[in-house]
Amino acid sequence: MAEAAPVVLEGVGKTYQGADRPSLAGVSLAIAPGAFFSILGPSGCGKTTLLRIIAGFEMPTEGRVLIDGRDVTGLPPRARDIAMVFQDYALYPHMTAADNITFGLRNRRVPRREIAVRLEATAATLGITHLLGKRPDRLSGGERQRVALGRAIVRRPRVFLLDEPLSNLDLKLRETMRIELGRLHRELGVTMVFVTHDQAEAMTLSTTLAVLDGGRLQQAGPPDTVYARPANRFVARFIGSPSMNLLAMVAGPDGLAAAGAPAAAVLAAPAGLVPGPVEVGIRPHHLRPAGPGTRGLAVRVELVEHLGRSNFLVCTPVDAPGLLAAGRALVAEVAADVAPEPGSALVLDAAPRDMALFDPASGQAIAAVGAAGEGA
Amino acid sequence: MSTQTDRMRFPGHAGGVSRREVLRRGAAFGAVAAAGGLLASPAVAQSRRIVVTTMPGPRWEGALRASAAAYMARTPGTEVEILVSPYAEHYQRIGTSLIEDSTAFDAHLFDPVLIGQSHPKLEPLTALFDSDPGWRDYYMNGVPYFYRGSWDWDGVPYSIVHDANCMMTWWRRDVFDALGLAEPASFETILANAEKLNAAKANAGFMTCAGRTQWFLGMTFTGMMHAYGGRWYEHDEMDAFGRIDPARGSGAVTLDAPAVVEAARMLKALSRIWNPASLNALEFENAEAFKNDISHQQVMWSGFMTLQNPAENPRFHDQLVSRDFPVGGASPDPARTGMKGGFGLAIPRASVNKEATFDFAKFVTSRENAETFIRAGGQPSNAELLNSWGEQPQYQVFRSIAQGVANGHHLAQFAEGPQLFQIITQHIGDLVTTDIAAEDACAAMKRDVETLFRRSGYL
Amino acid sequence: MLYPVVALLALLVAVPVIHVVVASLYRRNLFQVRPPRWVGLENYYYLVTSAKFEVAILRSMSFTVTALAVELALGIALAVWVHRMRRLPGMGLLRTVLAMPILVAPVVAAVMWRFMFQPDFGILNHFITGLGLPPVGWLSSPSIALLAIVLIDVWQWTPLVFLTVLAGLHAIPPQYFEAAELDAAGPWKQTLHVALPQVRRVIVIVALLRLIDLLRAFEIIVATTQGGPGDASYTFPVMIWETAFVAFEIGDAAAASVVLLVLVSVIVTLLVRAIARQGVVGRGQG
Ligand SMILES: Nc1ncnc2c1ncn2[C@@H]1O[C@H](COP(=O)(O)OP(=O)(O)OP(=O)(O)O)[C@@H](O)[C@H]1O
Numbered sequence A: 001m002a003e004a005a006p007v008v009l010e011g012v013g014k015t016y017q018g019a020d021r022p023s024l025a026g027v028s029l030a031i032a033p034g035a036f037f038s039i040l041g042p043s044g045c046g047k048t049t050l051l052r053i054i055a056g057f058e059m060p061t062e063g064r065v066l067i068d069g070r071d072v073t074g075l076p077p078r079a080r081d082i083a084m085v086f087q088d089y090a091l092y093p094h095m096t097a098a099d100n101i102t103f104g105l106r107n108r109r110v111p112r113r114e115i116a117v118r119l120e121a122t123a124a125t126l127g128i129t130h131l132l133g134k135r136p137d138r139l140s141g142g143e144r145q146r147v148a149l150g151r152a153i154v155r156r157p158r159v160f161l162l163d164e165p166l167s168n169l170d171l172k173l174r175e176t177m178r179i180e181l182g183r184l185h186r187e188l189g190v191t192m193v194f195v196t197h198d199q200a201e202a203m204t205l206s207t208t209l210a211v212l213d214g215g216r217l218q219q220a221g222p223p224d225t226v227y228a229r230p231a232n233r234f235v236a237r238f239i240g241s242p243s244m245n246l247l248a249m250v251a252g253p254d255g256l257a258a259a260g261a262p263a264a265a266v267l268a269a270p271a272g273l274v275p276g277p278v279e280v281g282i283r284p285h286h287l288r289p290a291g292p293g294t295r296g297l298a299v300r301v302e303l304v305e306h307l308g309r310s311n312f313l314v315c316t317p318v319d320a321p322g323l324l325a326a327g328r329a330l331v332a333e334v335a336a337d338v339a340p341e342p343g344s345a346l347v348l349d350a351a352p353r354d355m356a357l358f359d360p361a362s363g364q365a366i367a368a369v370g371a372a373g374e375g376a
Numbered sequence B: 001m002s003t004q005t006d007r008m009r010f011p012g013h014a015g016g017v018s019r020r021e022v023l024r025r026g027a028a029f030g031a032v033a034a035a036g037g038l039l040a041s042p043a044v045a046q047s048r049r050i051v052v053t054t055m056p057g058p059r060w061e062g063a064l065r066a067s068a069a070a071y072m073a074r075t076p077g078t079e080v081e082i083l084v085s086p087y088a089e090h091y092q093r094i095g096t097s098l099i100e101d102s103t104a105f106d107a108h109l110f111d112p113v114l115i116g117q118s119h120p121k122l123e124p125l126t127a128l129f130d131s132d133p134g135w136r137d138y139y140m141n142g143v144p145y146f147y148r149g150s151w152d153w154d155g156v157p158y159s160i161v162h163d164a165n166c167m168m169t170w171w172r173r174d175v176f177d178a179l180g181l182a183e184p185a186s187f188e189t190i191l192a193n194a195e196k197l198n199a200a201k202a203n204a205g206f207m208t209c210a211g212r213t214q215w216f217l218g219m220t221f222t223g224m225m226h227a228y229g230g231r232w233y234e235h236d237e238m239d240a241f242g243r244i245d246p247a248r249g250s251g252a253v254t255l256d257a258p259a260v261v262e263a264a265r266m267l268k269a270l271s272r273i274w275n276p277a278s279l280n281a282l283e284f285e286n287a288e289a290f291k292n293d294i295s296h297q298q299v300m301w302s303g304f305m306t307l308q309n310p311a312e313n314p315r316f317h318d319q320l321v322s323r324d325f326p327v328g329g330a331s332p333d334p335a336r337t338g339m340k341g342g343f344g345l346a347i348p349r350a351s352v353n354k355e356a357t358f359d360f361a362k363f364v365t366s367r368e369n370a371e372t373f374i375r376a377g378g379q380p381s382n383a384e385l386l387n388s389w390g391e392q393p394q395y396q397v398f399r400s401i402a403q404g405v406a407n408g409h410h411l412a413q414f415a416e417g418p419q420l421f422q423i424i425t426q427h428i429g430d431l432v433t434t435d436i437a438a439e440d441a442c443a444a445m446k447r448d449v450e451t452l453f454r455r456s457g458y459l
Numbered sequence C: 001m002l003y004p005v006v007a008l009l010a011l012l013v014a015v016p017v018i019h020v021v022v023a024s025l026y027r028r029n030l031f032q033v034r035p036p037r038w039v040g041l042e043n044y045y046y047l048v049t050s051a052k053f054e055v056a057i058l059r060s061m062s063f064t065v066t067a068l069a070v071e072l073a074l075g076i077a078l079a080v081w082v083h084r085m086r087r088l089p090g091m092g093l094l095r096t097v098l099a100m101p102i103l104v105a106p107v108v109a110a111v112m113w114r115f116m117f118q119p120d121f122g123i124l125n126h127f128i129t130g131l132g133l134p135p136v137g138w139l140s141s142p143s144i145a146l147l148a149i150v151l152i153d154v155w156q157w158t159p160l161v162f163l164t165v166l167a168g169l170h171a172i173p174p175q176y177f178e179a180a181e182l183d184a185a186g187p188w189k190q191t192l193h194v195a196l197p198q199v200r201r202v203i204v205i206v207a208l209l210r211l212i213d214l215l216r217a218f219e220i221i222v223a224t225t226q227g228g229p230g231d232a233s234y235t236f237p238v239m240i241w242e243t244a245f246v247a248f249e250i251g252d253a254a255a256a257s258v259v260l261l262v263l264v265s266v267i268v269t270l271l272v273r274a275i276a277r278q279g280v281v282g283r284g285q286g
């Protein structure tokens, strides 16, 4: 296998011709060799654009792209030693699976014998040997996906680009292919850049996760860091399901009190927190029902969602109108046996170490507390 | 008044009212309206409208429109409408309206080819001719028998023949004089001249309308064939006017006779030296070739007369000479004659305006109207007019027409005549475009015509 | 509810055809006053035994095959080229200009070309003789006339092939070309392996349309050579036109029309079957 190559983006920006605002702006990234690098973000945030800039199908309007230390910004895709798997596969309809897979090798004048060997190995890796003689229109969605992967793998590229490769598959197949992708990544050891809408995919597969919004990089780092220490309010809300609860609070000497309600502190504050307004992020599973009489967030249970393994409690705060942004509810994930009646009162508590803290004005994580993620 | 207005507004709903009546009412209504809404006077009520069909072009539409205007100015109370349609539609209109005994038309520009099939639906004109002995004598003496006879059937005239046309040879006097060439009085002379003209300037020697277009090739050849003394078939005689008497039949097809083969050989010889454009030329393109100093000797229809007009042909109009020989009728042997075309005005039996129409037709052919008719582009058929006008250099060709129409053949005048020309066109086309021998082309032509005649019951 | 509609449609299609078939069984000249005569299949007999029948079939074949081949090759090539250059400015305008000949009535196009073809003063020979070459008898040379007519037809109808194929090419998702680009396929290979296979169906359909049209084409020929010189451009439809509108032999023309109808149907049916067997018209990807 060819050695994995690092990919580096330096201040990459892209404004499409005729567009009034950039689709990408100032994106700087270092993708380590052999990384499984996922790009997440809402629709239209520039994921595909970013991938196509790495591939060379789009020219950045500013910044540089380096693959393996070499500036490839001006190079055509074929000269970048990359492979790409397209969302709808783009298999050549009139060619058999084998011809689809080997088309690039033949064009690159790889000796015939070698093509045969590589085809065999690739087919074996993907378990599609029995499909090689078929044309795409005789293949199922998953089989096509494998052939498309085969077409990319067989070339032994140094960077592997995948734009939502699993989005056309049904749920079951998706899970299988997700595992398959992970295995492939481990076996091939190449750098993979993976665009997805699916957080579960991104979280499970990635070594590094990047979150994009509005063409700007919000955070990049290991998935658990991004999950636990979102770099800003956007990432906090975007990553995780249900979303992280964001509470407008005021830090005081004896803890955190709800903003706008100068009542007593209800939650313990992380150490070293500067007194004043602060936005506190707490994942639903970090909210625990507190014992009766203890300090905590007084809420009323509006709805209980039974998920089997756990329950989601959808709650509204009591006597703390400024705590949540308008229209939002507080969600707590609790054990399956905790199922209060809707309408009943409850007190929720969270440990300071499970809190993400944001500057209410800028929305950025407050770095004083723990590690707020890297590379942002 | 009011009912007339209503019907005018809804001509399509005026059940049973013919197009003619609608038009007439329209005219009456127009006249009444012009008179300021006064009661219709008897004169207006009797105002009549006659409808004459024609093909486009100065020679037909132009001459008839100018004549109609002059006639209406002279004869108040009669309106002449000239209805123009292109070649194929004109013939279709004649065919269908005669079959249906339509009263919508009072005269058709008539080709003698149609007389055989149509005469039962046409007005026999003998009585009308006799109603005006002065005009009748002028007409009968002026228009040669072998010409106007084409429009007769069993001695009864079915048209007033107002237009004459025949094929003739044209050449440039100045070029001929410069090269010392002989007047082209025979095909042999034409050939010899063409070679010398070609030597002096490529493609200048000879040109004709020989293309498949509207069977020109067939007509060119037929003219030559007759000039050499050939016949289509045994009973193809001068006074048969190209017709076949069904009782008598055609007699043997003679398209392989020596005279016919001789004509074919001559055409083949000419085709080797003629301007290649001949094989697909239209008349106007041949005219351009004369005007632009490209060709100097042509066999063409007399419709080329416009080339002697300084306005049409500013450079060479006074150098262009025309003679009816060798394809015209001035041959010393009346049987060895060329080809004629031409048109008359025929009145459908169903017309309700026969006298008025006849009066208009007389006017068209009259001395009084000659100047209007000719200046508008017409080619009269009356030898007296042709000869007198032919003294003007611009109408020199008229004298040639006068000679040309005195004798000679007309087109085939039986229903299958066009097919006869097609067959001739096809085989003479083979002759001039392939290596086939004249004898073989003529033999094949004969076979196909025999098949045609057998199918039609003539053989 | 459906059957009456289908029956009505069938009737609408069938009535004119039946009319022609009936007419073909009579001998009738438009200018013949005596009534048409029932002759059974005699008109067909005379048609197929005539020398011109064979000529007409041969000419139709060479005209159709030549024009079809050139129109397809040129139309496809142009479409591929314009598609490849689609990002360049001015391509939209170019496409519009290339499409214009379709809008010209065939007869007008033919007359226009006739003038340009005129051997002595036409513009084409003006250039050719200007280059020191001998003049060409475009429409008057038996060996060239049919090709000249093909040229007119090519001028007029290549744009149809071009536009149809171009539309097909524009419909190919760009990823296919990107995939091929990553597979290091050059322009030629992209055309051969990506573009053309994806527009195969479009090409087959436009080829069939052109084929049917060419087998029935006569306006251009009638307006230029009427089948000449000699019989150099005497195609089957020209023969029918001549029989019907020059000779006015309605029965003969009807018989020839029926024969043409049958020939066209047979050719098209066979082709459609052959193509269907190849799977080109059948199901595709997805
Ligand atoms: N070719 C283009 N021309 C102009 N604008 C474009 C083009 N391609 C993308 N854009 C714009 O750039 C922005 C980013 O598009 P991009 O396709 O990269 O988003 P994405 O993150 O991949 O979205 P999705 O998740 O829906 O695929 C969008 O606003 C989009 O409208």
Ligand SMILES: [Mg+2]
Pocket: A047, A048, A049
């Ligand atoms: Mg995308």
